[in-house]
Amino acid sequence: MYQNLRELRILRGITAKEMADTLKLKTEAAYYKKESGMTKFSLNEARIIAEKLGMPIEQIFFGHTVSCNDTNGLMGTGCLGS
DSSP: OOHHHHHHHHHTTOOHHHHHHHTTOSOHHHHHHHHTTSSOOOHHHHHHHHHHHTSOHHHHHOOSOOBTTTTTTTTGGGSBTO
């Protein structure tokens, strides 16, 4: 799910263990579950990751397009599938 996050982390030479420690997760596996999308990141965790990577949170976690289902139709005609 967060392929971009994985690529950014690896590109910067940051291990999953280091990210787990940064987020105060008990295990590296707990981080992998989040990075793979099995478990969601909290907003605070996303903020910490963005700071660690030195990037805006939007660039890491949010794509450029969303579907109407993702926004419950709040995007009006600007969302995919309208």
